[in-house]
Amino acid sequence: AVPVTVVSAIGAASRFGLVIKSGAAFEEFGAVRHVAFDKTGTLTQGSPCVGRVLTASTVDGGSMEDSVRTSDAASTTDPASTTSTASTADARPAGVSEQQVVDAAAALERGSNHPLATAIVAAATNAPGATDVTELPGRGIRGRVQGHEITVGSPRWLAPGARAAGVEQLETDGMTVVLVHRDGQPLGAIGIRDELRPEAAETIRALGEQRIGVTMLTGDNERTAQALARQAGIDDVRAGLRPEQKASAVSELSRRTPTAMIGDGINDAPALSAASLGIAMGARGGQGSAGGSDVAIESADVAFTGSDLRLLPGAFAFTRRGRRIMN
Numbered sequence: 160a161v162p163v164t165v166v167s168a169i170g171a172a173s174r175f176g177l178v179i180k181s182g183a184a185f186e187e188f189g190a191v192r193h194v195a196f197d198k199t200g201t202l203t204q205g206s207p208c209v210g211r212v213l214t215a216s217t218v219d220g221g222s223m224e225d226s227v228r229t230s231d232a233a234s235t236t237d238p239a240s241t242t243s244t245a246s247t248a249d250a251r252p253a254g255v256s257e258q259q260v261v262d263a264a265a266a267l268e269r270g271s272n273h274p275l276a277t278a279i280v281a282a283a284t285n286a287p288g289a290t291d292v293t294e295l296p297g298r299g300i301r302g303r304v305q306g307h308e309i310t311v312g313s314p315r316w317l318a319p320g321a322r323a324a325g326v327e328q329l330e331t332d333g334m335t336v337v338l339v340h341r342d343g344q345p346l347g348a349i350g351i352r353d354e355l356r357p358e359a360a361e362t363i364r365a366l367g368e369q370r371i372g373v374t375m376l377t378g379d380n381e382r383t384a385q386a387l388a389r390q391a392g393i394d395d396v397r398a399g400l401r402p403e404q405k406a407s408a409v410s411e412l413s414r415r416t417p418t419a420m421i422g423d424g425i426n427d428a429p430a431l432s433a434a435s436l437g438i439a440m441g442a443r444g445g446q447g448s449a450g451g452s453d454v455a456i457e458s459a460d461v462a463f464t465g466s467d468l469r470l471l472p473g474a475f476a477f478t479r480r481g482r483r484i485m486n
């Protein structure tokens with residue numbers, strides 16, 4: 160049985176936007192000395208937008224300036240605006256526009272609730288139907304679109320070892336890049352911008368003041384991760400992690416010191432289970448935010464339903480005091 164004091168303390172935690180699932184989780188909350196943050200949808204707003212689109216002929220950086228387009232163009236509903244690069248030399252496959260790259264990807268992403276998927280669908284103007292759609296957490300998504308096999312996902316998954324100047328430039332600018340392949344051939348690349356939550360840096364600073372260490376874990380690439388970590392004030396960044404690698408990073412941290420993992424996605428579920436304390440982003444956040452996935456919430460000890468990360472440092476201090484009083 161859970162003691163009455165723990166029950167009332169758990170009730171009090173709701174003012175920090177926390178749904179603590181057990182007395183043991185409350186105890187663990189107050190013991191936390193390190194926090195591992197997922198990047199996408201946790202430290203970032205999780206309402207990303209398509210920033211730039213490259214077609215296959217420009218992914219290597221060759222004639223990028225001619226064909227790079229902004230999200231203004233990508234999100235317009237004017238079909239005429241999608242044809243300006245149809246004349247790009249040596250396009251492979253020929254004549255593919257940025258908008259067609261987005262539409263092909265959106266055909267698959269309509270079935271996903273990944274934040275990147277939401278951005279791609281929002282930028283689509285005319286996405287065809289898709290069949291046989293399979294999502295691979297932490298990698299991407301594939302399926303059949305108009306008789307073609309389309310694959311959308313991380314460069315690391317779709318083009319391991321390849322270094323394309325156009326892709327690297329988008330990443331250095333802080334965008335996450337997903338490649339779009341058609342029948343195994345590059346069709347294009349989509350650069351997606353996801354801003355840091357406005358309170359992220361202040362939250363990291365407040366944790367530091369409590370001497371709680373911070374790590375960023377992400378399936379995203381090193382270059383994009385470093386750009387955002389710098390803005391957030393996080394020094395320890397582990398990028399390019401598949402879901403099971405996030406879990407082993409968290410296990411390792413948790414063996415060393417009581418560690419909370421905070422994540423939102425289906426890809427974070429193994430890491431949430433592996434942590435001393437798993438905290439799932441549980442609610443729909445701000446406008447356009449995808450909110451936490453059900454799988455993440457089930458795998459966690461605590462659901463965070465607040466939309467402001469600054470509630471967390473307060474909650475660690477509160478549960479630490481609560482723990483001292485009860486013990």
Ligand code: ADP
Nearest residue numbers: 199271273297298299311312313377378379426
């Ligand atoms: P994070 O750890 O930052 O939350 P994920 O582990 O969910 O990111 O995804 C890692 C990478 O896998 C993404 O940056 C993206 O390149 C790719 N990816 C995952 N899911 C999808 C999807 N539905 N569509 C396209 N790319 C995806």
Ligand code: MG
Nearest residue numbers: 197199200424
């Ligand atoms: Mg995430």
